Amino acid sequence: MNKRYESVIGLEIHAQLLTESKLFCGCSTKFGNPPNTNVCPVCLGHPGVLPVLNKKAVEFAIRMGIATNCKINQYSIFARKNYFYPDLPKGYQISQYEVPLCIDGYLEIETKAGRRSVRIKRIHLEEDAGKSIHDQGNFTLIDYNRCGVPLIEIVTAPDIRTPEEAGKFLSDIRQIVKYLGICDGNMEEGSLRCDANVSVRLKGESKLGTKTEVKNMNSIKNVINALSLEIQRQIDLLENNESVKQQTLLYNADLHSLEPMRTKEESHDYRYFPEPDLPILEINEEWINEITCQVGELPAHKKLRFKQQYNLPDYDIEILTTEKEYADYFEEVVNFTSDYKSASNWFMTEILKILNEKKNSIDRFPIKPEMLAELINLVNNQTISGKIAKEVFNEMLEEPQSPYEVVKRKNLIQISDENILIELIQRVLDRNQKQVEQYLSGKEKVFAHFVGEIMRETKGKANPAIVNKILKEKLSYLKKKNQ
Amino acid sequence: MKVSREQVIHIAELAHLKLTEEEIEVFQNEMNQILEYMEMLNELNTTYVESLSHPIEVKNVFREDKVDESISREEALKNAPDSTEEYFKVPKVI
Numbered sequence: 001m002n003k004r005y006e007s008v009i010g011l012e013i014h015a016q017l018l019t020e021s022k023l024f025c026g027c028s029t030k031f032g033n034p035p036n037t038n039v040c041p042v043c044l045g046h047p048g049v050l051p052v053l054n055k056k057a058v059e060f061a062i063r064m065g066i067a068t069n070c071k072i073n074q075y076s077i078f079a080r081k082n083y084f085y086p087d088l089p090k091g092y093q094i095s096q097y098e099v100p101l102c103i104d105g106y107l108e109i110e111t112k113a114g115r116r117s118v119r120i121k122r123i124h125l126e127e128d129a130g131k132s133i134h135d136q137g138n139f140t141l142i143d144y145n146r147c148g149v150p151l152i153e154i155v156t157a158p159d160i161r162t163p164e165e166a167g168k169f170l171s172d173i174r175q176i177v178k179y180l181g182i183c184d185g186n187m188e189e190g191s192l193r194c195d196a197n198v199s200v201r202l203k204g205e206s207k208l209g210t211k212t213e214v215k216n217m218n219s220i221k222n223v224i225n226a227l228s229l230e231i232q233r234q235i236d237l238l239e240n241n242e243s244v245k246q247q248t249l250l251y252n253a254d255l256h257s258l259e260p261m262r263t264k265e266e267s268h269d270y271r272y273f274p275e276p277d278l279p280i281l282e283i284n285e286e287w288i289n290e291i292t293c294q295v296g297e298l299p300a301h302k303k304l305r306f307k308q309q310y311n312l313p314d315y316d317i318e319i320l321t322t323e324k325e326y327a328d329y330f331e332e333v334v335n336f337t338s339d340y341k342s343a344s345n346w347f348m349t350e351i352l353k354i355l356n357e358k359k360n361s362i363d364r365f366p367i368k369p370e371m372l373a374e375l376i377n378l379v380n381n382q383t384i385s386g387k388i389a390k391e392v393f394n395e396m397l398e399e400p401q402s403p404y405e406v407v408k409r410k411n412l413i414q415i416s417d418e419n420i421l422i423e424l425i426q427r428v429l430d431r432n433q434k435q436v437e438q439y440l441s442g443k444e445k446v447f448a449h450f451v452g453e454i455m456r457e458t459k460g461k462a463n464p465a466i467v468n469k470i471l472k473e474k475l476s477y478l479k480k481k482n483q
Numbered sequence: 484m485k486v487s488r489e490q491v492i493h494i495a496e497l498a499h500l501k502l503t504e505e506e507i508e509v510f511q512n513e514m515n516q517i518l519e520y521m522e523m524l525n526e527l528n529t530t531y532v533e534s535l536s537h538p539i540e541v542k543n544v545f546r547e548d549k550v551d552e553s554i555s556r557e558e559a560l561k562n563a564p565d566s567t568e569e570y571f572k573v574p575k576v577i
Contacts, residue, residue, distance in 0.1 A: 020549065021550045026550055027551070028550045036559050036560065037553060038553050040554050053544065053545050054547075055546065056548035077536045084499055099536075134575075137575075138575050139565075139574065140575050140576040141567065142572075269497055276537065278544075279542050
């Protein structure tokens, strides 16, 4: 990117709320049901029907407002956004316009340039549209199952400066909605969507340049790629003394290209007016307090607390707090062991690997936290070695059981008795005279060979620290005798 | 305030209506009459009257987040001008 320019980015993020039923009717919000089976006269926009607001959707939206430091409006109203498109059977979308639920919030994000605050202008509640299936010859097919599913729209001020910051902001928002349990954050399935307004200007300039709107970026990676492309396109235009045209662009991830939306589709004149079918919404202090209690610990706070309470490296904390459920699992483990770092290591390497491989969620992970803690304790009190612990872990994966039971049943208790080990090591050395001579003549690499032999002999049960100690003693004794 | 001929055409376009020359004239007149009638409100002093977003003074009408039975797909598609077994069918959009 040309160093003389800076980009100015604002995001509009839509998050589908995890309610059971739609925003204004009792139809199910379940994803993936057969087309046009989650529908009723209300969401199909039949004449004479009356929308009734889903209370939980309001609470979810307010939760997000509280989590992003917004002011919750005491009174808010719904509005009709009028436009014709076949996925919108009423001819208008029920949304909020002049008085949204939440206003004037902010979210602090970590950037390369340090912590930055991004202002949130508003969070409002609205209904989703149906799904169009194109490329059906001369027709478009419509499925209204999604029509009327509750959404929140989060609108930021133009405070974001780079595509990476936009990606970070979006991923933080995604983490927060998941922590709050109000949205599953799945960008591929479209339960979280992001559009961006972007413009460029010379550094130091305070006036904003002409902006374009970029849509159809259905992953965090695509947001970063699409914005980088659009920023470069705008800079190239300005460098060639051409001007940026205000327009909407669709990102094509396969071709890594931007295509302008046909002008006819964006010539909107929404003629918002207050929705006469829905009465005013009043949110009192008491209700806000009640919802505040549902917010719980947010990612930023959890990270700080993990640092103070468990003194783990930042890298570990970042991974352990990715999902609230990960952090919960970790904290249950450390209820039963004081070895925080081992608990973290087991989680980051073994458990995450399995979750990713099996595409499983942590709450269905077969090893219960207290069992993992017991396993860690068995290593720490020298009952088993770290290597054997892996074997026991795999046994526990196959069939949930106490690690100590596995150790006992399979006779895996670590051999730490020095007398037994001395005898064993002597036998190994006697058997490997050639390697002993090599060692004594300075080829110290064969040390590992002896350790390997001993481990093989004991099926991995020898206490490695004691083996190392005795082996060293024996070999240095032989060395001295040899000189 | 006067409604211009261009405004009538614009509003008709937004409503997906095709108006004849005569109709444009008729609607322009009628819209202006309506606005003139509404102008009467400006004779009242509303300085201390709060704006109203809803004619009935009720607030917070909610439903609990419970799933009710939907209608059958057959019923849903019954009134559609065109459909397949599963979908509503409309003229090509893109």
